[in-house]
Amino acid sequence: MKRMWLALGLSFATACAAADASLLPQRVDEAARQYIQAGEYPVLVIGVVDGDRSAVYAYGKLDNGQKPAGDTAxxxxxxxxxxxxxxxxxxxxxxxxxxxxxxxxxxxxxxxxxxxxxxxxxxxxxxxxxxxxxxxxxxxxxxxxxxxxxxxxxxxxxxxxxxxxxxxxxxxxxxxxxxxxxxxxxxxxxxxxxxxxxxxxxxxxxxxxxxxxxxxxxxxxxxxxxxxxxxxxxxxxxxxxxxxxxxxxxxxxxxxxxxxxxxxxxxxxxxxxxxxxxxxxxxxxxxxxxxxxxxxxxxxxxxxxxxxxxxxxxxxxxxxxxxxxxxxxxxxxxxxxxxxxxxxxxxxQPEAPLTPPHKQVAMSTKQLDEYAGGYVLHPGFVLTVFRKDDQLMAQATGQSAFPVFPEAKDEFFANSSDISLSFTRDDHGKVSGMVLHQHGDYPAPRLASGSLPTSEGKTVELDATTLSSYAGHYQLSPKAVVTIAARDGQAFIQLTGQPEFPIYASARDKFFLRVVDAKVDFERDAQGKVNALVIHQNNTDHRAPRVAE
Missing domain, CATH: 3.40.710.10 (DD-peptidase/beta-lactamase superfamily)
Structure with a gap:
């Protein structure tokens, strides 16, 4: 089950037909109340059919402070x-x-x-x-x-x-x-x-x-x-x-x-x-x-x-x-x-599992930065942890990034799936590894290079015409397209199905990301027109030709 971190107030529940209160199993009613109380969801509305009877149960509060109901859209x-x-x-x-x-x-x-x-x-x-x-x-x-x-x-x-x-x-x-x-x-x-x-x-x-x-x-x-x-x-x-x-x-x-x-x-x-x-x-x-x-x-x-x-x-x-x-x-x-x-x-299903709610604790950006780095789950497969603004993110090799939330020192959970992370420290108190919990426990030592760049990295300023020359679509694979955009003097990169991230120029045609350890180089044809890009990440190069617009 996906998990939430922001508490939105006390819970309440209403059944649209009190006489049908028994239609919702008690453990589900209790779980719904706990999820609302812990801030997992703003509201939950559950409709139940049992034979020829039915009822609607509503929990939480909408943003306007009103109670949800069977007619909430x-x-x-x-x-x-x-x-x-x-x-x-x-x-x-x-x-x-x-x-x-x-x-x-x-x-x-x-x-x-x-x-x-x-x-x-x-x-x-x-x-x-x-x-x-x-x-x-x-x-x-x-x-x-x-x-x-x-x-x-x-x-x-x-x-x-x-x-x-x-x-x-x-x-x-x-x-x-x-x-x-x-x-x-x-x-x-x-x-x-x-x-x-x-x-x-x-x-x-x-x-x-x-x-x-x-x-x-x-x-x-x-x-x-x-x-x-x-x-x-x-x-x-x-x-x-x-x-x-x-x-x-x-x-x-x-x-x-x-x-x-x-x-x-x-x-x-x-x-x-x-x-x-x-x-x-x-x-x-x-x-x-x-x-x-x-x-x-x-x-x-x-x-x-x-x-x-x-x-x-x-x-x-x-x-x-x-x-x-x-x-x-x-x-x-x-x-x-x-x-x-x-x-x-x-x-x-009476035997179906119900995951207990998580509860997030506050951490400063300095505390979050302690965990930034690469963690080797097995050769060629690295979980990269990085901070984006005040949010810690995790991204496995070849997969989308997802947010992780602290519930205690060195303990994090993910909303995106049934994933939790436990970080380990060496004798000097420095983060040295991680254990990924998802249908088992998977230890992952931290890469020797330590933290990934967050704000360091020298940049150069490119003029608007040069930036706009990179904008377009690049075919990375039959199922994946890299989109480059330029807005307000900033270039952005986005892979199909993933969030958009800014990229920063270190030279003409050469860029790097700050949220992950990756670089992007652009290629030009004999006429000087941008015709491809190459993504360098995890010691691998991925070339994507430009798609004709």
Missing amino acids: FEIGSITKTFTATLLAQQVTEGKLQLDTPVASLLPGFTIPSRDGKQITLGNLASQNSGLPRLPGNLRVAGGKDPYADYDADKLKAFLASYTLPRDPGASYEYSNLGVGLLGYALGVHAGTDYAKLLQEQLLKPLGMTHSTADLDAAIRAGLARGHDSAGQTTPNWHIGVLGGAGAIVSTADDMLRYLKANMGVVKTPLYPAMELAQKPAAAGPKASARLGLVWMIHHINGGDLIEHGGMTGGFASYVGFTADRRHGVVVLTNRALEVGELGQAVL
């Missing part, structure tokens, strides 16, 4: 994908489309990648085995907080035309926001409308979900809870646009209970055959114990399967799931980008 993130799958299944059950229909047939004018004559089908997109990457390589994070805001149909079309599939469609599972977003877009085009309108007419309106929408201009967004990122800071809402089928829906616990009951068959609707089709195991999942329906994850557990899906945006997290016998269901919503799946599973 949240971004539900990737749970949107289950709605998109239902739209597809509806077309299939009505005989209008087939799962083996090539997506290219729905998008005239698009060039959809194929491999060895095998085309990407609608079923491939919904089963997460299309061969498309998690995100398109030409997705540029807008301001670092709203990643899809400026991504439109033209950019989607351009990326698909340039992408080469690394394997045959259907060959293996790979979670893809791009794939399900493309599915939603294609279904909208096929219906002669857009995804938001199709969703409204075919699902939300028939189910009576009057406080749910994928329309960014809808008035319901005025009642949306304020979102918080994984570090507890307020963050803008996401505007997903052309890839809305992957995560654009805003909804409430009351509305999500309507959706949950319809999927469980507690309330019979004309959509139930399509929902059953979407829940039918049909493809390999991310691990041996999981299968995939159309988007829905089916996890095999002791006592019966769980049908479930989670969601997360920059400031919200969500979970929806139900038991395969269709007797028990749950939806969990929060306005913080910290996973809530563990809470949801604990409602459905």
Whole structure:
């Protein structure tokens, strides 16, 4: 479970129907109160279905001081994908489309990648085995907080035309926001409308979900809870646009209970055959114990399967799931980008674990700097710890950086996953190593070079014209693009799916980072135009040619 560090006040809980108080297991109620009290989440809203009974339980306080309730709106993130799958299944059950229909047939004018004559089908997109990457390589994070805001149909079309599939469609599972977003877009085009309108007419309106929408201009967004990122800071809402089928829906616990009951068959609707089709195991999942329906994850557990899906945006997290016998269901919503799946599973499984809450302690930047350095987990795999402003960060070789928070001297925890770090010291009290705790204990000695640079390093000032010559996209790998931007006399670097960081010039065409021990050199062609960059990190060079704009 992801963890929080900022306490936001005393907890309280309200059940929308006191007579149904027994629907929420006592241990889940106690855990929710503890998480709020410890500042793990600003609010939690849990909707429970037990047979023909249901209730909503709300904890915490919104930013405006009000209590959350069943009609409080949240971004539900990737749970949107289950709605998109239902739209597809509806077309299939009505005989209008087939799962083996090539997506290219729905998008005239698009060039959809194929491999060895095998085309990407609608079923491939919904089963997460299309061969498309998690995100398109030409997705540029807008301001670092709203990643899809400026991504439109033209950019989607351009990326698909340039992408080469690394394997045959259907060959293996790979979670893809791009794939399900493309599915939603294609279904909208096929219906002669857009995804938001199709969703409204075919699902939300028939189910009576009057406080749910994928329309960014809808008035319901005025009642949306304020979102918080994984570090507890307020963050803008996401505007997903052309890839809305992957995560654009805003909804409430009351509305999500309507959706949950319809999927469980507690309330019979004309959509139930399509929902059953979407829940039918049909493809390999991310691990041996999981299968995939159309988007829905089916996890095999002791006592019966769980049908479930989670969601997360920059400031919200969500979970929806139900038991395969269709007797028990749950939806969990929060306005913080910290996973809530563990809470949801604990409602459905008496034996499911519930991690105790962490509590952060204060540390000065001088204290945090004691831990900065590289720690060797095994040859070629280093966990780099560095300070960014007043936040300690950790980054493993080839992976994204994530924040870590102190809960005691030499003890840190991570929000990003079930990770904690214990630092060790030598006889002189200097930090000499670390133990990574994640499904085991992994000692890692500190590199002899000690702390990584934070503010040292001589810089030179480059003129605006020179800085702007570096701005653009550079193809690091089929799935990763390096974006260079220049704003207000400062250059920035960003890798697909990672945060944006400033880079500093030590000479013309030569830059370095301060948050990690890495350098970036730019190459020029015979005409003097920048045509590639090379990233130097961990004694390895990674070259990325510039992408034609």
